[in-house]
Amino acid sequence: MTGSLLDVCLALLLVSAAAGTLAATDDAAKTAPHAAESRASETAATLATTTASVEYTIVAAEGTTGPDDAAASPEADRIAHGTLGEHLARAVTRSATIDDTALSPAVGDYRRGVRRAVADAVGSRTAIRAVWRPLPCAGLGATVRVGPRPPPTVTVRAARFSVPVGASSVPAASESDTEDGATTAASRAVAVLFPPDRIAAAARGDPIASAAVTDRYRRAGRATGVDAIARLKRGGPRSANRALAAALAADAEAGAAAESPAGERDACGSGDPTRVTIVVRTWSP
Structure with a gap:
């Protein structure tokens, strides 16, 4: 092989190698975003399907666990079972606030356990x-976060899914609710916060949980201007729930009117009392 021919062959080899390197780089660039998106989706799937048991202690108002301040009682120790998504949904609904008023200090230990899991x-x-x-214009809602905020310089991929919450026993919207659905939405939201059947069962045989529920009713009543405890004593949880729902619906309507004097629908944005939305964000170094 002559020197000229050898030079040509080497040049062709170098060009081929360079082309291969560029192709590999392009493939990696195309693959990286898909891999990042896949990790966000895979993480969401993990939360939706992975089951876990979360241990926690019920702590009611002022550091007590029940009417007798049984702080060391093993009856205050509980275990909750479910998927990680279900745990997040429970933690966020139990962490609900009304106009920044926390309804359930007892949820703190459970929320910490969920975050760890x-x-x-x-x-x-x-x-x-x-x-x-559930009710954007009424100041009712909650957010629970796990993990750090992403750095401002990275590309973030996201995935989301929703977890159903609440009781199916709350009726669908009636004709009187068709304009904005505030009454029905409020009723469904209160049923999530105070499930009547579970509350009645706790009152019959779980004094520690019953004390925590009573404290939650008291706080919700103060935040809405309703004597929820009196309603609870006279008519049970359904009566107390109706009074709270009426107050929240009125607050939602007043809030909507303040946000949009012209009467635009969804002035405060959309809400859904029957679902918790879980957003997953992932990033690479």
Whole structure:
């Protein structure tokens, strides 16, 4: 082989190698975003399907666990079972506030346990946000976050899914509710916060849980201007729930009117009392 021919062959080899390197780089660039998106989706699937048991202690108002202040009582120790998504949904609905008034201090230990379980399952460079926004104009809702906020310089991929919450016993909207659905939405939201059947069962045989529920009713009543405890004593949880729902519906309508004097629908944005939205965000180093 002559020197000229050898030079040509080497040049062709170098061009081929360079083309191969460029192709590999292009493939990697195309694959990276898909891999990141896949990790966000896979993390969402993990939350939706992975089951866990979360241990926690019921702590009612002022650091008590019940009417006798049985702080060391083993009856205050509980275990909740479900998927990680279901745990997040429970934690966020039980963390609900009305105009920044916390309804359930007893949820703190459970919420911490849920955060630990979720953080262990999803690993690093992942942020989870669970949101319950049932009545945007009434100031009722909650958010629970797990993981750090992503750095401002990275590309973030996201996936989301929803977890149903609440009781199916609340009727669908009636004709009087068709304009904005405030009454029905409020009734469904209150049923999520105070499930009547579970509350009645707790009152019959679980004094620690019953004390925590009573404290939650008291706080909700103060936030809405309703004597929920009197209603609870006279007519049970359904009566107290109706009074709270009426007050929340009125607040929602007043809030909507303040946001949009012209009467635009969805002035405060959309809300859904029957679902918790979970958003997963992931990023690479």
